[in-house]
Amino acid sequence: MNAAQPLIHLENITIRYRIPTEPIRTFKEYAIRALQGKVRHRDFLALSGLNLDIMPGEVMGIIGQNGAGKSTLLKVIARVLHPNLGRVVVRGRVAPLLDLNAGFHAELTGRENIYLNGAILGFTYRQMQQKYAHIVEFSGLEEYIEAPMRTYSSGMWTRLGFSVATDERPDILLVDEVLAVGDESFQRKSYERIRQFQEDGTTIVLISHSMPQIKDLCTRATWLQHGQLKICGDPAAVIDTYLKNCP
């Protein structure tokens, strides 16, 4: 990767949700309203005119209040939301470390779920066969791996999710507030793994409400407010400004 080329390039990104002024839940209501000419929408800008370049090897912290557009930004990078305006370019394999529990099925065993989750992340069956032993070992769930996941505790779910999502070092890791995974020893282990990724050159985009964590991990930070980029730069400075303006 050319060092001068940003790994993530966001240019004038606008995400607009259309919210009907009155909730229309059913087709029947919609048909009636449409006939009356009463289908009105209010636009809600989750992100507006956002410009941001993230370079290889950076750890970018995203801070801001609830509803500021932090998660929406990750979705744009993860290719889940296509921007209404603007352009996003992402170079490399993205691993989303979001709440991946939706990719598990409670009736399937841990082993079956590893393959299912791997397929969701775009790995082939054969690739997963090679990774399998390593994933199980990292999760520390060897004893339970043949049991259906409905018998797992919620901590075990997230441990398995983390182990699958981070088994192979991605070019870009997206982290949405899930660093507090499992018990303390697993938390240390997962923290260590992310550290290692960072040293090996993975670019990380991290959403967190924990200012110490941002200061500790990030090389740069961005403050989002009402879908707009307020400031971006040195984490300590950005956090200072954020805390002064949003006590």
Place this chain on the structure above:
Amino acid sequence: MAIHPETDRPLEIYDSARRPIRPLDELQQVIRFRHLILQLLRRDILTRYKRSVLGIVWTMLNPLGMMIVLTLAFSTIFGRANGYPAYVLSGLLAWNFFAQTTNAAMVNLLWGGGLLHRVFIPRTSFSLAAIGTGVVNIVLSLVPMLLVMLVTGIPIYVTLWFLPIPILLLACFALGCGLLLSALAVYFPDVVEMYQIGITAWLYLTPVMYPESILPTATRTAIQTLNPMYGLLHLFRVPIIEGRIPTLAELLPSTGIALFVLLVGWVFFTENSDALSYRI
């Protein structure tokens, strides 16, 4: 194509400004994510019977029980002479395949939508997995059907080898309908409820359980020309009941309709799929 500096694999580049034609792009992604669709299919089949003792055997016992009941009931009404049991069984098998897969395509998207929020996967994955599951089920259900035919003394013809063609056509038609319905259901959740009523009405407008000879001529002509399920069921039944391969004149119109509906559904769904992730 750029090469990844460390792994020698091609470097994945996502550029929102460079968008290939959507329906074709989706097709490419489906091929890339084919393992996911197989895993989803596997999940659907495994989880359905996982907690029961008999497991996958239910896939066959369930239709077997239904078929025995139907054979008894319909033989009393329409007699056994004209092979009505086979007519009813084959019709219901094909009909249930259509009704269940279109519904599953819709429901899977609504319930599995949480995933589409979090990670990039082809948005047609759920519908494709639903159709795949349906195909596995209909093939497995053929076993109890043949068993019932054998026991009740209905002749079994070698033309059964032709069945993959009508099953494939039914699958195409069901996928097209499923995609159209899913796209609508994302906007209006009550489409799921409305479809239950619609599919029941459609069932009675299709000669599935009753012989088409009981219909008045005008109604029969209308159903034959306007109801695509008529032709598709006919293609499925001919090799089972009449022991012959459908003629080209029977085959072509249904093939055309199935492929046309698939094309329309695929294009409509993929062209609207961006809006879907904003909605689900």
